[in-house]
Amino acid sequence: MTRVLILYSTVDGQTRRIAQRIEAQLQAQGQQVTLADLSEGAALLPQADKVVLGASIRYGKFRPELMAFIEANLAALSERPSAFYSVNLVARKANKNTPQTNPYMLKFVARSPWQPTLLGVFAGKLNYPIYAFWDRQVIRFIMWMTKGPTAADAVVEYTDWEEVERFAGRVAAL
Numbered sequence: 001m002t003r004v005l006i007l008y009s010t011v012d013g014q015t016r017r018i019a020q021r022i023e024a025q026l027q028a029q030g031q032q033v034t035l036a037d038l039s040e041g042a043a044l045l046p047q048a049d050k051v052v053l054g055a056s057i058r059y060g061k062f063r064p065e066l067m068a069f070i071e072a073n074l075a076a077l078s079e080r081p082s083a084f085y086s087v088n089l090v091a092r093k094a095n096k097n098t099p100q101t102n103p104y105m106l107k108f109v110a111r112s113p114w115q116p117t118l119l120g121v122f123a124g125k126l127n128y129p130i131y132a133f134w135d136r137q138v139i140r141f142i143m144w145m146t147k148g149p150t151a152a153d154a155v156v157e158y159t160d161w162e163e164v165e166r167f168a169g170r171v172a173a174l
Helices: 014-028 038-047 064-072 074-078 103-111 133-145 161-173
Strands: 003-009 032-037 050-058 082-087 118-122 125-127 155-157
Touching: 003 014, 003 038, 003 064, 014 032, 014 050, 014 082, 014 161, 032 038, 038 050, 038 064, 038 074, 050 064, 064 074, 082 103, 082 161, 103 118, 118 161
Parallel strands: 003 032, 003 050, 050 082, 082 118
Antiparallel strands: 125 155
């Protein structure tokens, strides 16, 4: 039985929800899955046959823990089949929702010493009510500039769950 480790780095929880959907799909295909926060990943890597890493973007950047984890665990990540997915609101736009067209994924691939076997990009969830005051204002401004929703009570799920499931199928085939 293939042992899959799914690690995630999330700010508001959508990256974790996507990881959970991937987990469910892999388990349905008979794979043994461990799901954990990125901070727990180093201890779990040795038991994994393949690794999936998901990370969200906030204010145009991945959290610093992502690159720190990759650099500290580069050998272990590189010696097994692996996948990486990015979650960001820019991916809500049709021309920026693939690994080849998403600016954050392109930047990641150019800067990361780890080159995963498989890449994925998913739009996240806009959820103004859960954001802290200043985050809400900054995100509303960004959305205004990019012609997105700006109502302070807006909650919009942009994640294409069917695409998440297709990605999980590709992970299963690694």
